[in-house]
Amino acid sequence: MAFMSHRNRSHPLTVAEPIRRVEAGPWAIELLPGAAYSARYVATQSAIGFAFDSQRGVHAIGTDRIRPFDAMPNGLAFVPAGCDVLSESPKGGEYLRVIRTDGTALAGDRAFNNRIDPQAIHLASRMRSALLKTSLDDDWESWALNLAERVEGHATVTHQSSITGSRMRLLDEFIDAGLGGPLSVSTMAQLLNLSEGYFMRAFKQVTGKSPHSYLIDRRLAKARASMRDTTASLSQIALACGFASQAHMTTAFKQRLGVSPAQLRTDSLNSLITDKQHSSI
Numbered sequence: 001m002a003f004m005s006h007r008n009r010s011h012p013l014t015v016a017e018p019i020r021r022v023e024a025g026p027w028a029i030e031l032l033p034g035a036a037y038s039a040r041y042v043a044t045q046s047a048i049g050f051a052f053d054s055q056r057g058v059h060a061i062g063t064d065r066i067r068p069f070d071a072m073p074n075g076l077a078f079v080p081a082g083c084d085v086l087s088e089s090p091k092g093g094e095y096l097r098v099i100r101t102d103g104t105a106l107a108g109d110r111a112f113n114n115r116i117d118p119q120a121i122h123l124a125s126r127m128r129s130a131l132l133k134t135s136l137d138d139d140w141e142s143w144a145l146n147l148a149e150r151v152e153g154h155a156t157v158t159h160q161s162s163i164t165g166s167r168m169r170l171l172d173e174f175i176d177a178g179l180g181g182p183l184s185v186s187t188m189a190q191l192l193n194l195s196e197g198y199f200m201r202a203f204k205q206v207t208g209k210s211p212h213s214y215l216i217d218r219r220l221a222k223a224r225a226s227m228r229d230t231t232a233s234l235s236q237i238a239l240a241c242g243f244a245s246q247a248h249m250t251t252a253f254k255q256r257l258g259v260s261p262a263q264l265r266t267d268s269l270n271s272l273i274t275d276k277q278h279s280s281i
Contacts, residue, residue, distance in 0.1 A: 036091060061084075075113055080108055
């Protein structure tokens, strides 16, 4: 469960994607890049969260008991106002955070995470794309309100699935190790000792996406990390992440994220230059 304040995020020494933030009416929307973090605070306002990536670490949400957590990809989350939050992760993951800033409380008094909601996945993806494109003319207030309604309108549902947190971790490690080559659904199913048909149904239930769609997400995540942590060319990164070419990778970036990899790398460099200028003043 990756509930956090952007002030608590630790920043790597390499070129990182900037934190992107939009304020629209009574809403503040932030896109936090994947990075290690350590957060401890009392939530002054209710916060909606959406974890795009698998995340693992330890947390204590509304309790003094610290325990390990596994946040599933594409999981909707909520922290009510006044909730004590401790959360730490050695890798973190990309995270959308939506807060109502005018003092109006959002419905709900219990924290939750890992809720799979197809409409929330669609809304979060649209908001991420608009933030990455720095598009300020989109319908932010409507999106934020609709996402809040997904939190308020449904009771927390825990899906019983053969793909548990530990199995998802095993699958992520297997995928990340093999991203440079082809990966089939049948191979992933065999890894978990499941039939291909059962694996596809269980995977969609627990992540909200098909295995093929998730595999593309992992390739994009690795490409973004390589753009941040290395000086390799985009063509080199594309091949290392399993794309057929730089053009293939660029198409996937634009379709999934709404921005090209070249523009994303330029934004990160510009952010680093701005940070250095501010620190020298």
